[in-house]
Amino acid sequence: MATAVGIDLGTTNSAIAVVEGGQPTVIASAEGSRTTPSVVAFTESGERLVGQLAKRQAVLNPQGTIYSAKRFIGRRFEEVDEEAKTVTFDVVPGPNDSVRFKVRDKLHAPEEISAQVLRKLVDDASNYLGEKVREAVITVPAYFNDSQRQATKDAGKIAGLEVLRIVNEPTAAALAYGLDRKGHETVLVFDLGGGTFDVSLLDVGDGVVEVRSTSGDTHLGGDDFDRRLVDHLADKFKNDTGIDLRNDAQALQRLYEAAEKAKVELSSVAQTQVSLPFVTADAGGPKHLTETVTRSTFEQITADLVERCLGPVEQAMADGKVSANDIDEVILVGGSTRIPAVQKLVRRLTGGKDPNMSVNPDEVVALGAAVQAGVLKGEVKDVLLLDVTPLSLGVETRGGVMTRIIERNTTIPARRSEVFSTAEDNQPAVDVVVLQGERERAADNRVLGRFQLTGIRPAPRGEPQVEVIFDIDANGILNVTARDKDTGAEQGITISESSNLDTSEIERMVTDAEANQAEDKRLREAVDARNTLDSIAYQVEKTLSDLGDNAPAHEKARAEMLVSETREALQNEAPMERVRELTDELTQVLNGLMVARSSAPPPSSGGSSATASDDDVIDADFDRV
Amino acid sequence: MTAQGNAANSAAETGAAPAQEQAPDIAELEDRWLRAMAELDNVRKRHSRELERQRTAERARVASAWLPVLDNLELALGHASDDAFAEGVRATLDQAVEVLARLGYPRQDATGVPFDPAVHEVVTVQDDPDAPPNTVVRVLRPGYGDLRPAAVAVSRRRE
Numbered sequence: 001m002a003t004a005v006g007i008d009l010g011t012t013n014s015a016i017a018v019v020e021g022g023q024p025t026v027i028a029s030a031e032g033s034r035t036t037p038s039v040v041a042f043t044e045s046g047e048r049l050v051g052q053l054a055k056r057q058a059v060l061n062p063q064g065t066i067y068s069a070k071r072f073i074g075r076r077f078e079e080v081d082e083e084a085k086t087v088t089f090d091v092v093p094g095p096n097d098s099v100r101f102k103v104r105d106k107l108h109a110p111e112e113i114s115a116q117v118l119r120k121l122v123d124d125a126s127n128y129l130g131e132k133v134r135e136a137v138i139t140v141p142a143y144f145n146d147s148q149r150q151a152t153k154d155a156g157k158i159a160g161l162e163v164l165r166i167v168n169e170p171t172a173a174a175l176a177y178g179l180d181r182k183g184h185e186t187v188l189v190f191d192l193g194g195g196t197f198d199v200s201l202l203d204v205g206d207g208v209v210e211v212r213s214t215s216g217d218t219h220l221g222g223d224d225f226d227r228r229l230v231d232h233l234a235d236k237f238k239n240d241t242g243i244d245l246r247n248d249a250q251a252l253q254r255l256y257e258a259a260e261k262a263k264v265e266l267s268s269v270a271q272t273q274v275s276l277p278f279v280t281a282d283a284g285g286p287k288h289l290t291e292t293v294t295r296s297t298f299e300q301i302t303a304d305l306v307e308r309c310l311g312p313v314e315q316a317m318a319d320g321k322v323s324a325n326d327i328d329e330v331i332l333v334g335g336s337t338r339i340p341a342v343q344k345l346v347r348r349l350t351g352g353k354d355p356n357m358s359v360n361p362d363e364v365v366a367l368g369a370a371v372q373a374g375v376l377k378g379e380v381k382d383v384l385l386l387d388v389t390p391l392s393l394g395v396e397t398r399g400g401v402m403t404r405i406i407e408r409n410t411t412i413p414a415r416r417s418e419v420f421s422t423a424e425d426n427q428p429a430v431d432v433v434v435l436q437g438e439r440e441r442a443a444d445n446r447v448l449g450r451f452q453l454t455g456i457r458p459a460p461r462g463e464p465q466v467e468v469i470f471d472i473d474a475n476g477i478l479n480v481t482a483r484d485k486d487t488g489a490e491q492g493i494t495i496s497e498s499s500n501l502d503t504s505e506i507e508r509m510v511t512d513a514e515a516n517q518a519e520d521k522r523l524r525e526a527v528d529a530r531n532t533l534d535s536i537a538y539q540v541e542k543t544l545s546d547l548g549d550n551a552p553a554h555e556k557a558r559a560e561m562l563v564s565e566t567r568e569a570l571q572n573e574a575p576m577e578r579v580r581e582l583t584d585e586l587t588q589v590l591n592g593l594m595v596a597r598s599s600a601p602p603p604s605s606g607g608s609s610a611t612a613s614d615d616d617v618i619d620a621d622f623d624r625v
Numbered sequence: 626m627t628a629q630g631n632a633a634n635s636a637a638e639t640g641a642a643p644a645q646e647q648a649p650d651i652a653e654l655e656d657r658w659l660r661a662m663a664e665l666d667n668v669r670k671r672h673s674r675e676l677e678r679q680r681t682a683e684r685a686r687v688a689s690a691w692l693p694v695l696d697n698l699e700l701a702l703g704h705a706s707d708d709a710f711a712e713g714v715r716a717t718l719d720q721a722v723e724v725l726a727r728l729g730y731p732r733q734d735a736t737g738v739p740f741d742p743a744v745h746e747v748v749t750v751q752d753d754p755d756a757p758p759n760t761v762v763r764v765l766r767p768g769y770g771d772l773r774p775a776a777v778a779v780s781r782r783r784e
Contacts, residue, residue: 020671022670031771032681053742056740056742057745058747060779249749250765250776279702285704286700
C-alpha cells in the first residue's frame, strides 16, 4: 500500500509528516531541517531552486525569488493589491483577473509556486521512506474560500499528487491531539506562526470537526518579535558607541541570530546574555556587544504585539457566540506560542484554562494532516492492538535477588530465554521461582509459581547449563520452562494469572519500585559484589586443588588465608568495602596462581572447564535442594 | 487480559462441536502473520536508518554550538598584531578548523568562485568592476560543511 502523507503548506515554512507504525512523525528535508521555507527562486542561469537554497540567494535575486505565494493563491488580482506592495517580486494580472508572478518575462501562477514547494517536500519524503509518495492531505487556513482551496488542490495536482483531502489547519491540530475521539467539545485553536496569526473556534465531537468562527491578523508573527529585540539591542549599542549595527550586513546577521536565540531562551529562563564580541570596530579599536536581556524587558518591548492577539480572539469568540466558560480545550500552534507572555494572554482570555501544548507547536498541523491521511487510507484500521506486560517477569537468583527475563512494557506475545547454572558443586537440582515485579529483592516481588528441575548430573558449580525460557502468549498466559542442556531434561509451569492485577495494584508496585530505587540499587550492588567475591574465592580454591603440590608455597598460604577470610565475611554479610577489598586481593592471588599453573605441568583432569564456561553462562544460582 | 485468556481457553475446549463456522481463515491469519513479520523487518531497517540520522544530527548540533566561539576567535585575531602571541592563537584557530574538517565540516571561505546556494548565503550585493557577475567577492563569515553556509558578498550583475 502506498504511503499517504500530511502536508502543512505554510506562508513562510512548510512541513510534511507521515504515519509510521501508528504514530505520526515529521520527515526532515534533504538539508536535515524539519521545516522547509516556502520559497522558490528562478535564477538568471535558468535554474530553479526550492526551499533553503532559494532563500539563501534571495538578496542576490530579489525579483526572481518568490515567497509568501500562499498570500496570493486562489485570489483575484484586485484583491491582492496590498500584499503585492509588500513583496520584492512583480505581481501582475493574469487571465480572468487572476494573479501571476512575473520573473524575467515569464509568468508563474501561485499554484505553480506552491506546487514546487509541495514537490520538494514530497521528493524528500519519498527519499526518506524509500517509496514513492503519491497521495497527500494538505492543510489550508480555516478562512480560505472555495477558490483558494481549489487552487491549493490544483497545486497538489501540478506537483503530481492525488490530494486526498484539503483540511483546515486548526482541524488538523485538533486531530493531532485526538480531540475528535472525545465527546462533544468547543475548542479554541490559537496559531501564531512566523508571519501570520489565526484564531479558530471549533465544534469537535463524534469524529466530526466543524469550524464555528475564525479571525486573525495576516501580518503578525514570530518575526516581529525578533525584529523588536534586534532594534532594542541595536539602539542600546548605538547609544553606547554611536555605531548603528543595522547598517552593517554582517553585524546585522549576527544580531538577528543572537536575538532569535535570546528569544527562545527567554521562554524558559528569566534572563539571558547576548554576547557578540568584536561585532564592529572604529578608530578606537574593536567594539563588543554584551547585553543582559531579562524576560520582563522582552515583554515590555513586545507588549503591543501580544496585545494585538487580543482583538482577533475576542472577535472569534463573539462571532462564534461563545464565552470563555464555553471553551473546553485550547490548542497552541506555531513556534511563537512558546513565548510565556503569549501563553499568559491565552490563559487570560479563556478563563484560565491550561492550553494543550504537548505536541510540538511547529509540527502539530503537519502531524494532524498525517493522521487524517492515515485514517483516509484505512491504515488505522489495520493496526492490531497489542498488549504489553504490565510488570517485569523473572526468576530468583543467588543472593535472593530477582533476575529479569522479560522487562515490563514488553509487547506481547514475547519469548525470552537465559542460561543459568548451579551455585554448588554436584548440585542435583535447581529451584525455579517465577517472580513478577520491579523490586530488586526477590522477596519484595510477587511469586507467580515455583518448580524444580531435577536430575542434573554431578558437576562442579557453574558448569551445568540450565536454559530458562519465558513465553507469554497474546492472552498473557505465561509458560516457564527450564531445560538441562546436558541431559535434555525439562520441567515447566503454566501461569495464567500473570496479568491478573488491576491497574491500581500495578501502579502501586511500579511506584514502590521507584520510591525504593536507590535502596534497591544498593542492595543489588551488594548482592552482585558478594556473588563476584564468592565465585572468585571458588576459582582460587579450584585452582589451588588443580595445582596441588605445584602451587608456590607462599602464594598458597596467602590464598588459603584469604579464602577462609572470605567465607567468614560472606557468612557475616560484611560491609561493602571489605567485600571489595577481598575481591581485589583474591583477584591478584588468582592471577598469580594462573601464571603458576600455565608454567606447571598440565593438570590431571579437565578441571579448567569451569572457568572457561563462565564466559557464556550467567553466573547465577538456584537454591540447593 | 485474563478474561480474554480464559475465554480463549474455554473456546478451545468446547470448540470441537461447532467448529466449522468459527474456524479461523488460515489464509487470512497467514497473511496477517506475514504482514507482521514484514512490518517488524521494516521497523528494524527504519530504526537503523533513524539511528544513523540521529547520530548525524546530534554531531551537527554539538559542532554548531561551537561555531560562534570560533567566529569570535577569528574576529579577535583580525585586530591582533603580528607578534608571537598572535601567531600562537592563530595556530589554535587553525587547529579548531582542522577539528571541524575532520568531523566532516570543511571550512568554506574561498573568494573569486561562482556563487553556489549549496554552500553560500548572500548577505549583500556589491559592485565590483574587476569580478565577473555572480562571483563571491568577500566572505563575511566562513561556512562549515552542512552546518552553515558561508555568508558572502556577491558581485552585482551588470545591466
